[in-house]
Amino acid sequence: MSIDLEQAEGTVTETDIVDAPADAPEAIPVRDEEGRIDAAFLQKVEDAIEAGDETAVRELAGDLHEADLGDLLEALGENDRPRLVQLLGGDFDFAALTELDEAVRVKLIDQLPAEDVAEGIGELDSDDAVYILEDLEPEEQAAILNQLSFSDRIQLQRSLDYPEESAGRLMQTDFIAVPPFWTVGQTIDHLREDHDLPDTFYEIYVVDPAFRLLGAVALDKLLRTKRSRKIAKIMTEERQAVAATEDREEVARLFERYNLVSAAVVDEGERLVGVLTIDDIVDVIQEEAEEDLRALAGVGDEEISDTVMVIARSRLTWLIVNLATAVLASVVISLFENTIEAMVALAVLMPIVASMGGNAGTQTMTVAVRAIATQELGSRNFWRVLRREVLVAILNGVALALLMGLVAGVWFANPGLGLVIGTAIIVNQLFAGLAGLMIPIILERLEVDPAIASSVFVTTVTDVVGFFAFLGIAALWFGLPF
Known part of the structure; x- marks a missing residue:
């Protein structure tokens, strides 16, 4: 295909075509092959920030998409982030703040003058502006809102007055x-x-x-x-x-x-x-x-950028609850102290029963919690799902019982022990399936978030039932003392 280079208005002329210099440096990619901010690009930005080179910073980061700019900010050190914003000046897109983890975003806003933040937020869509403002303390919000025009301030304040995680907080107030x-x-x-x-x-x-x-x-x-x-x-x-x-x-x-x-x-x-x-x-x-x-997993709304103390406090509550349930399982084991002393093999095998039940319960619980969250599980299909989980538990229980029963019987040269552990596995698999389904549903009916509380109770049920079933059946089968 040829191009007619006519000397006419609105057409391409020979003088408009300029060959790039042969020795022009190759541009450094913003992201590497794995999608992360490229190390060489990050180093050039850090060097430009360190030198206070406004021109270089704008050439490197001035035209970045908000998602790339957000990831660049997170990759930079804490002290370099506000310096990048200041060096970019009017080229900094405050929409990039919506791409940051909450802790990073709040810290960065604290490091910037309220008037600069207000100016940048004033250029955003209202939903993005609210997203940035809603995580700030009331006095910080007020300091920024007071810098905005009256109409913008009223518009954003109205959205902020709606409940958290509501449509009012999420909506854009600019429409036709x-x-x-x-x-x-x-x-x-x-x-x-x-x-x-x-x-x-x-x-x-x-x-x-x-x-x-x-x-x-x-x-x-x-x-x-x-x-x-x-x-x-x-x-x-x-x-x-x-x-x-x-x-x-x-x-x-x-x-x-x-x-x-x-x-x-x-x-x-x-x-x-x-x-x-x-x-x-x-x-x-x-x-x-x-x-x-x-x-x-019991980690709440933890972010990767949170501090050690914030993460520790977030996780400690449910670890303490887990500790209490572990003590309950230990109490059950202590009831069969004489049984375990009479047959040491029981102590070797009983963690297997509890572990298999715990895994099965977690599988069912995960599916149930997600189905409740998406409203796919309710009274209309409860019995069908319950029958399905019971059948799955029995089939898997029988398969695992045959496998582990054979292993245990050969391992300890005791076919009776294989029969005992196989029976206990079937019982625990059945209870694990029931607990994995019923506990999230019960918690949801009690208006407790099943995603948060289910795992602790399901684990407790599978541990207690697993230990009790295995040790109890063993005591009855072999005539061992309780």
């Missing part, structure tokens, strides 16, 4: 709303002429004079309709509008169920107050999944 009597042509002209519109939007919302939500018009439908047609004729009723006080996890389920890209947010008077978009919901889904995963 038109009356139903406007025509398509008027609406399109408004979109072209108004320079104070959201950066990204997917729907035009229709409201009455009291700003109550009437419906919505998708952009594709708007652009495919004749200019003379009334908005009221092409709008669809907004059935997926969510209340500003709605829990964000429920909102995420709504997006998932109806494959939404955006949704209107209304207050108690059905007035339109904001809009939620899919990018925020993706973050919610990820955060909720991570929260459940951490809760199952």
